[in-house]
Amino acid sequence: xxxxxxxxxxxxxxxxxxxxxxxxxxxxxxxxxxxxxxxxxxxxxxxxxxxxxxxxxxxxxxxxxxxxxxxxxxxxxxxxxxxxxxxxxxxxxxxxxxxxxxxxxxxxxxxxxxxxxxxxxxxxxxxxxxxxxxxxxxxxxxxxxxxxxxxxxxxxxxxxxxxxxxxxxxx
Amino acid sequence: xxxxxxxxxxxxxxxxxxxxxxxxxxxxxxxxxxxxxxxxxxxxxxxxxxxxxxxxxxxxxxxxxxxxxxxxxxxxxxxxxxxxxxxxxxxxxxxxxxxxxx
Numbered sequence: 001x002x003x004x005x006x007x008x009x010x011x012x013x014x015x016x017x018x019x020x021x022x023x024x025x026x027x028x029x030x031x032x033x034x035x036x037x038x039x040x041x042x043x044x045x046x047x048x049x050x051x052x053x054x055x056x057x058x059x060x061x062x063x064x065x066x067x068x069x070x071x072x073x074x075x076x077x078x079x080x081x082x083x084x085x086x087x088x089x090x091x092x093x094x095x096x097x098x099x100x101x102x103x104x105x106x107x108x109x110x111x112x113x114x115x116x117x118x119x120x121x122x123x124x125x126x127x128x129x130x131x132x133x134x135x136x137x138x139x140x141x142x143x144x145x146x147x148x149x150x151x152x153x154x155x156x157x158x159x160x161x162x163x164x165x166x167x168x169x170x171x
Numbered sequence: 172x173x174x175x176x177x178x179x180x181x182x183x184x185x186x187x188x189x190x191x192x193x194x195x196x197x198x199x200x201x202x203x204x205x206x207x208x209x210x211x212x213x214x215x216x217x218x219x220x221x222x223x224x225x226x227x228x229x230x231x232x233x234x235x236x237x238x239x240x241x242x243x244x245x246x247x248x249x250x251x252x253x254x255x256x257x258x259x260x261x262x263x264x265x266x267x268x269x270x271x272x273x
Contacts (some may be wrong), residue, residue: 004172032204038185058214070246080261082263087198089195089196092191099187099191115223118174118176120175123222132229137233
């Protein structure tokens with residue numbers, strides 16, 4: 001076992017433990033903080049996979065924006081569900097059973113696939129991935145159209161979010 | 172180096188924990204958190220396939236960027252809907268949002 005493998009196993013175990021805490025803790029605020037821990041773990045996995053750019057994006061977008069937004073929503077709606085009552089739907093055992101079955105069957109199917117045991121190729125050090133990614137995002141022959149559509153989607157979400165969350169009774 | 176199988180097994184586990192959270196929790200914000208976990212698992216998969224099998228192509232990385240933007244949009248609109256529903260009905264239990272029930 002190399003050092004990278006040990007780091008990966010430790011981070012993966014931490015992330016999965018945090019994810020289990022996200023779906024099982026009764027207090028929403030603790031659940032949101034566990035979500036931040038899980039997102040940090042995913043950022044470390046991104047860095048281990050050789051994409052520092054997406055590791056930083058993960059920290060900025062997910063932890064800096066999405067997790068903070070979720071914490072704000074938790075604080076705004078704090079007194080609506082008391083933590084003494086169960087946070088689970090009545091049939092949650094079926095959900096757990098179904099998830100576990102799907103997980104094990106997918107792992108079983110993947111284990112029969114040759115690519116499952118792929119060894120990573122060394123990245124070409126002369127190619128700067130971020131430069132190529134940036135160029136292909138603005139290249140009309142590449143991904144300029146999806147990039148623009150995503151920006152329109154973000155604008156629509158921005159306007160829609162402001163409109164929906166506004167207090168319509170007060171004005 | 173880390174075998175691809177470890178990363179895929181990890182992301183599958185993360186995905187199904189998120190799926191469980193989205194199905195089993197009462198609280199609407201918890202459902203959104205479960206969806207965030209699932210989107211993260213998908214991103215890990217995309218990045219792993221790019222790194223191990225298709226490192227010459229940019230498709231996977233572009234898709235990750237798109238998933239990031241869609242996740243941000245989804246959270247913003249979803250939380251706005253939850254806050255608006257909370258304002259009108261004083262609850263964020265997903266089962267209580269039943270105005271459209273026949």
